[in-house]
Amino acid sequence: MSGPPPTAIPEMGARFLRGVRVAVDGGLDPLAAVEVASAELPKSLRDSIERMARRLRGDYHEDEWGFDEEFAEAAYPFFEFLYDRWWRVDATGLENVPSHGRAMLVSNHAGALFPFDASMITAAIMKRHPLPRWPRFMVLDWAFDQPFLSSFMRKVGGIAGSPFNATRILQDDGLMMVFPEGVKGTGKPFAERYRLQRFGRGGFVEIALRTGSPIVPIAVVGSEEIYPNIADASLLARAIGAPFVPITPTFPWLGPLGLIPLPSKWRIEFCDPIEVSGLGPEAADDRRIVFELSEQVREVIQGKLYENLVKRGSAFL
């Protein structure tokens, strides 16, 4: 351990507070005073004070979608803990995520109470990809009408599920993550785990065709066991306007403790990209091509799900 000896700490604190006092008397506002006085403090503390003051002054970057990279980085350690320790995620095939340019990431969707799959796919890219970049993911409309959830989702890269948003992200050469199963995936009963639901009307394929974006199918194994959905409180869901309210072995019986996801073992496989740019944007209007591609992506993910389930073995160990 380096740093000042323990007896020096109160002394340093007093010097710091005196510094704040002098600066406030000198006419600075409290924030600026704290910053000036922090010259007395060790570098690590000084840096975090400087960073905090900068944020409180609004002097940080948000992109046009409201994504706040510093905020996402601050939230990242929590997801990293889940990734490394809680779910012990094993991610493969990261070379299939392009380092530059647009790509559409298509994954299965599960995890009744909180679908964590988007965050774990993001963590896999940020941790394991040689040239990591933050993907954007589509969030259920319902979430953007909820306090806290709406602003949190937006700051970490979530966007409302409008096709125009996905198109714009891809036109700007970003990574767009979509879950074509939507609520049908997260709300399905535990008995149907890892059985892919219908892929909507193939809207994601239309967007990929229009923007000439390669489709990277992703199979996520482990997300189904975090909140085993054994029943559906449909009356309650209707009453509070939620898309569904799951009942799991722990929720709502254990109250807030029931929100802790079970520590299943996860595997994430990024599959070979499907190039669609050769078909041209006008193929988006051809229902046959759209359905065929949608079915192809679905089959790839379903196949890889079974493969990874076998590779994983026991769900929790």
Next chain:
Amino acid sequence: MAAAGRRILIAGIGSHWGTELALRLERDPGVERVIGIDTSPPLADLERTEILEADIRSPVMARLVPSTGADTLVHAGILWYPENDKPARALHDINVIGTLQLLAACERSPSIERVVVRGSAAIYGCEPAGPSFFTEEMARSFPLRTRFQRDIGELEGYFENFARRRPELVCCMLRYQPEIGPGLRLPLARYLSLPAVPTQLGFDPRLQLIHADDATGALLTATMKPIRGAVNIAPNGSISLSRVLRTIGRSQIPVPHQLFGPALTRLGSNLGAGPLYGDAIRLLRYGRGVDNARMRDELGFQPRFDATGAVRDFGRTSPGLRLTPLPGLGSILDRLAGIPR
């Protein structure tokens, strides 16, 4: 049309935007005449603008507009909020009937070649599930929820009809995001100038506030350059409300969103928003972004301030009240630091 000798008629010369536009047009030697119509006088001294005191809602327009011989009508008289001589209950009449009368008058004015209307991006609404950037063709993709939205929807409907029936006229609808800027005493600016600003707990909307100079600049560009159809007027980028407040040094008081409406309606009368006309509650919950590519590429107007810059400039120049440091801060610090009194 020859560049020289433009005759421009501004409806709503008594509004901030009408006056600002007239000030800039007066400086342009290519503009032969500037004529202003309103019930209230302009907000600044205008040198060569001819003022006609009349109400745009009255049928007199049908005689008045042709008599001016104007080639361009700029309608800058659509109101978001009540003003001195224009109470809240008159807004629907002024906005919808006023626009209708002006359009009817244009039908009888053979000299009119262009019509420019300063409208609002409120027609897109503030939708949690909507696109983050509305483009011009996405109007009415969501239900019109507020009174102001319905008024805008109705007058845009009349305007589109008019443009369709008179294809020889160049008709342009400018859809403005809310404005902000030094000297602008609009309710939103007043709201942001409160010493502590009430916000909706857990919501942090994305906003695009256009700087007042850019708002006038865009109106001037659309007056001088022919462009058809709707054009969004917005800065580049967007900024969240929390960062707006931090940038201008205001603290926020988060209020549960169920209580925000009543609280702001109370506050609204002090802010000059009347019974909170417009879509401010939804705007301050869900925010709204529009795509400004048409403004930049087709209208050819490049805003000087982006979303962050507009707020910075507002913060630099608006005095307003700020919460002073806690009165006891000095003595608390002394005690903590062990300084004897």
